[in-house]
Amino acid sequence: MSDTLFNLTGVERHFALGETTVHALRGIDLTVQRGESVAIWGPSGSGKSTLLNLLGLIDEPDAGSLHFDGEDVHALADNKLTDCRNRKIGFVFQGFNLVPVLTALENVMLPLQIRGLGHSEARNRASAWLDHVGLARFAAFLPDKLSGGQRQRVAIARALVIDPMLVIADEPTANLDSENSRAVIDLLQQMNRETGVTCVFSTHDPRLLDHVPRHVRLADGLIESDVCHSATGAKPQ
């Protein structure tokens, strides 16, 4: 098995907008190794969500190539692509996307039940993940009884409970205050170190980058800089 999880070469993505075309990604070359933790950062409109949708196999490039886990995504049939996404990728969303009528524990159980796991095994695994993200005491709480930071921790547990090889988080801190934002990014880094899951998240806030080993800056649909810090605590360039 190669160390590379995904590789993009010359990737472009364009959207028709009335009479004009928006060039959201204009030629992205990017390689991410298994087990890396990468922040995609840049201003609003720079192409972060478009890029993460491609990495999450939700969308496909208009030009260039995208390889994920050794497969050329362009050559995969739709059902294989969906299967690959469901088994290998966990998602964390800006708006948390928890099911409001389910408890924290039931929300984390859901992806396992969708995969056909029995109730008690799903419950045990979900409990262990809630404990892992520091929320064991809140298992029986409904999402609206949790703070934003706690909801995002539940969402991180829900993304990781399927043992994905990749976690994609598109602006996971956009609805959080600065203290909770820092805590969520630190939790993602901790999960990356402890489980080896590859982690790619986006943010427009450079203050959140100082514990993240690799920073890819997007501007106008292009990679402006791609910096690795061997030691944590380094500031973005």
Ligand SMILES: Nc1ncnc2c1ncn2[C@@H]1O[C@H](COP(=O)(O)OP(=O)(O)O)[C@@H](O)[C@H]1O
């Ligand atoms: N579905 C779409 N239709 C039209 N334009 C889009 C669509 N998605 C993104 N865009 C445009 O592509 C550019 C990049 O958007 P996006 O990837 O959402 O940036 P970011 O996440 O960095 O804010 C923006 O100009 C945005 O308006």
Ligand SMILES: [Mg+2]
């Ligand atoms: Mg976005």
